[in-house]
Amino acid sequence: MTDTASDGGSVDLLCDLNRLTVHHKAACRLYGYYIDTLFGDREATSLAEVPYLPVRAFKTFELKSIADADVFKIMTSSGTTGAVSRIYLDKETSKLQSQKLIEVFSNAFSRSRFPMLVIDGQGTVTDRRQFSARTAAINGFSLFSRGREFALNDLFAVDVERVQAFVEANRGQRIFIFGFTFVVWQNFVAQLKRMNVRLDLSNSFLLHGGGWKKLADQNISNERFKAEVQEWTGCKDVRNYYGMVEQTGTIFMECEHGNLHAAVGSDVIIRDPATFAVLPHGAEGLIQVFSNIQKSYPGHSLLTEDVGHTLDGESCACGRKGTIVKIAGRLKKAEIRGCSDAYNS
Amino acid sequence: MPIILSDELAADAWLDTFDFSSRRAFFDETTVAFLQELSQALLKDAAARQYPDLATFAYFCRRANLRTLAQRYTDAQQRSGWGTVVHIAPSNIPINFAFSLVMGLLAGNSNIVRMPSRPFAQNALFVDIFDRIARAPEFRAIASGNVLINTARDSDRLAALIARADGLVVWGGDGTVAGFRALPKKPRCAEVYFPDRRSSAVIDAAAYLALPQDGRKRVAHDFYNDTFLVDQNACSSPSIVFWLGEAVAVSAAKDGFWTALDEELTRRDYRLDPTARTDKHLDLMAITRTLGRPARLKPHSPDIWCLEESALPGNLDLRFGQFVEIDLPSLDGIEAHLRLQEQTLTYFGVDPHELLRCVNDGTGNTVDRIVPIGRALDINPMWDGKDILAILSRRIDLVEPPRRGAASM
Numbered sequence: 001m002t003d004t005a006s007d008g009g010s011v012d013l014l015c016d017l018n019r020l021t022v023h024h025k026a027a028c029r030l031y032g033y034y035i036d037t038l039f040g041d042r043e044a045t046s047l048a049e050v051p052y053l054p055v056r057a058f059k060t061f062e063l064k065s066i067a068d069a070d071v072f073k074i075m076t077s078s079g080t081t082g083a084v085s086r087i088y089l090d091k092e093t094s095k096l097q098s099q100k101l102i103e104v105f106s107n108a109f110s111r112s113r114f115p116m117l118v119i120d121g122q123g124t125v126t127d128r129r130q131f132s133a134r135t136a137a138i139n140g141f142s143l144f145s146r147g148r149e150f151a152l153n154d155l156f157a158v159d160v161e162r163v164q165a166f167v168e169a170n171r172g173q174r175i176f177i178f179g180f181t182f183v184v185w186q187n188f189v190a191q192l193k194r195m196n197v198r199l200d201l202s203n204s205f206l207l208h209g210g211g212w213k214k215l216a217d218q219n220i221s222n223e224r225f226k227a228e229v230q231e232w233t234g235c236k237d238v239r240n241y242y243g244m245v246e247q248t249g250t251i252f253m254e255c256e257h258g259n260l261h262a263a264v265g266s267d268v269i270i271r272d273p274a275t276f277a278v279l280p281h282g283a284e285g286l287i288q289v290f291s292n293i294q295k296s297y298p299g300h301s302l303l304t305e306d307v308g309h310t311l312d313g314e315s316c317a318c319g320r321k322g323t324i325v326k327i328a329g330r331l332k333k334a335e336i337r338g339c340s341d342a343y344n345s
Numbered sequence: 346m347p348i349i350l351s352d353e354l355a356a357d358a359w360l361d362t363f364d365f366s367s368r369r370a371f372f373d374e375t376t377v378a379f380l381q382e383l384s385q386a387l388l389k390d391a392a393a394r395q396y397p398d399l400a401t402f403a404y405f406c407r408r409a410n411l412r413t414l415a416q417r418y419t420d421a422q423q424r425s426g427w428g429t430v431v432h433i434a435p436s437n438i439p440i441n442f443a444f445s446l447v448m449g450l451l452a453g454n455s456n457i458v459r460m461p462s463r464p465f466a467q468n469a470l471f472v473d474i475f476d477r478i479a480r481a482p483e484f485r486a487i488a489s490g491n492v493l494i495n496t497a498r499d500s501d502r503l504a505a506l507i508a509r510a511d512g513l514v515v516w517g518g519d520g521t522v523a524g525f526r527a528l529p530k531k532p533r534c535a536e537v538y539f540p541d542r543r544s545s546a547v548i549d550a551a552a553y554l555a556l557p558q559d560g561r562k563r564v565a566h567d568f569y570n571d572t573f574l575v576d577q578n579a580c581s582s583p584s585i586v587f588w589l590g591e592a593v594a595v596s597a598a599k600d601g602f603w604t605a606l607d608e609e610l611t612r613r614d615y616r617l618d619p620t621a622r623t624d625k626h627l628d629l630m631a632i633t634r635t636l637g638r639p640a641r642l643k644p645h646s647p648d649i650w651c652l653e654e655s656a657l658p659g660n661l662d663l664r665f666g667q668f669v670e671i672d673l674p675s676l677d678g679i680e681a682h683l684r685l686q687e688q689t690l691t692y693f694g695v696d697p698h699e700l701l702r703c704v705n706d707g708t709g710n711t712v713d714r715i716v717p718i719g720r721a722l723d724i725n726p727m728w729d730g731k732d733i734l735a736i737l738s739r740r741i742d743l744v745e746p747p748r749r750g751a752a753s754m
Contacts, residue, residue: 030630030633030634032639033630033633033634033636033637033638033639033640034629034630034633034639036639037629037633037639037640037642038626038629038642054623054626054627056623056627057626057627057630060627060630060631061627061630061631061634273619273622274616274617274619274622275647276622276647277647286619303623305619305620305623331619331620
């Protein structure tokens with residue numbers, strides 16, 4: 001037996017994924033052509049055999065498994081390359097996404113709603129021209145809010161008075177702080193430090209996501225991030241999550257022991273960047289994510305361009321069994337050789 | 346050869362010392378002496394020798410090769426440079442900018458070269474060695490008359506330089522070419538464009554089968570150099586393989602060929618970049634979309650994918666190890682399968698003159714190179730059906746006086 005994540009994957013999940021592959025092959029013509037060409041018709045007997053789609057496919061192709069009339073929402077993400085992912089949702093998948101998010105969130109924190117402090121400017125959600133993955137995430141996590149305030153002004157500077165008024169108004173209640181990792185660092189913690197202002201958010205928890213790349217570039221570790229957040233805000237419960245617009249709802253949540261676990265109904269494996277062959281736990285490579293709620297678009301098995309490794313979920317003392325993923329960063333942009341300039345921005 | 350960064354470019358100060366429109370003779374003695382020294386230095390440099398493209402470039406610049414090249418131009422005495430030529434190098438092929446520069450130099454021009462936006466190790470090496478050689482007093486004119494610039498391709502400064510230039514060379518996709526064609530230029534500006542092209546290989550099955558083992562190894566080696574060496578992403582890298590002969594022979598030859606190629610990939614430790622491997626998947630998806638059905642894919646290995654689709658539309662990308670195979674009983678049917686942008690036909694076991702006869706029959710195909718397998722990427726002043734050296738040089742027309750005997754007629 002090889003020591004791969006797929007051995008730990010539940011049989012239920014594999015059945016769900018096989019069913020979704022069949023469903024999307026029938027409902028999304030282009031997906032069917034692609035899968036038939038490259039993976040054939042056989043049923044997967046392990047996660048490694050589940051046909052995958054490069055996540056970038058949603059930037060190039062229209063991939064939906066529902067009729068135009070049933071499109072309830074189109075989610076978009078602006079990529080770093082300028083191309084935009086388009087994710088087509090019907091009411092059912094949209095609802096499944098919310099349910100999944102609630103499930104993961106309440107498993108980590110609690111089922112209640114909290115006063116929510118968003119580490120961002122209000123413009124990020126109100127200005128329709130700025131709709132982005134950030135907007136989607138803020139709105140998505142607002143499911144868990146009861147009263148919401150924005151910590152940054154329109155210039156993305158900390159509005160200390162507003163934040164302190166919010167803290168006062170919610171004294172005695174646990175506050176949910178949410179923001180993008182880099183924004184929390186650059187526009188919140190670093191500014192508080194510069195202004196030498198310490199907030200009293202000791203009765204709070206911070207959830208942040210969106211990637212470590214910019215922080216990794218500055219050599220800032222998760223430990224240092226947590227320490228500085230605590231020093232300047234008093235917040236002791238700091239959690240990171242890993243997720244993408246192409247699998248909204250199904251996020252990997254950091255547990256109290258600092259590990260990002262796959263949620264129930266999802267899993268993760270690693271592929272060798274050079275060959276796309278599946279790698280065992282501990283080996284670094286491309287991250288492939290699975291989720292069983294994507295019915296309106298073929299997003300149940302996606303090969304990302306993120307790099308990391310996995311660990312057996314059972315190895316964590318928190319008791320959650322979901323596979324652990326450790327994110328190392330984004331794939332370095334390739335130096336593609338050739339005469340055409342398709343890669344030049 | 347200083348590299349002008351975008352800030353300095355914006356400041357314009359470097360232009361005070363740059364002798365715009367300075368020019369020299371065609372295959373000028375100093376230029377040839379300089380290139381010979383550059384060639385020697387590149388071939389001696391251990392780091393430079395690691396790069397096959399840099400080594401090929403160095404061989405091209407040898408005095409003996411340049412002399413052979415010059416002899417092709419019987420009118421060399423009548424030629425000289427136009428002045429300053431601006432070169433827009435392709436973003437993704439490393440040493441191509443140097444080749445473009447050398448064409449400009451040999452034709453007798455001073456040169457401003459926009460460097461590829463991506464940093465390549467062999468480019469940095471080239472610039473170091475170029476500068477070292479150009480430091481000698483006898484090459485001062487070369488040092489001062491040639492600059493590399495780093496700037497956005499759509500920068501106003503670049504457009505301003507092009508407006509003053511006497512020549513322009515653009516390597517790039519069709520979109521890039523259209524953009525530069527539209528820019529204002531001097532009325533007599535000499536322009537050369539190298540847009541997107543596609544290429545194919547032609548193999549005679551019986552000739553291939555007649556090869557001994559080491560012969561097949563050599564063909565695989567050569568074919569690798571045409572394709573996988575540049576991730577099959579050069580315009581002249583073949584993406585269609587035409588197999589000529591009886592069905593049984595063709596089938597046996599294919600098996601032998603792809604097996605030998607896969608062995609060559611292993612020998613040379615071929616590694617496709619993960620982003621490119623993803624693109625390979627997405628290219629395939631685009632193909633199935635165009636076909637409106639699954640494609641008939643035959644993967645010979647994770648790196649070699651063959652499509653058994655004889656009627657694919659010509660505008661589809663086939664790169665990173667994706668080939669279309671087309672079986673033909675003889676050369677005669679080939680013309681019908683050539684694509685709109687077909688450029689290079691590489692061949693094995695086929696009479697090139699026969700090939701020329703088939704494609705040069707006045708019909709609409711666009712083939713302008715017929716070379717043996719292994720030579721697809723060769724540097725040559727004849728490219729895309731154009732003679733770069735001729736276009737980048739001014740030719741004074743000289744008419745001899747009428748012969749005495751004829752005058753009285």
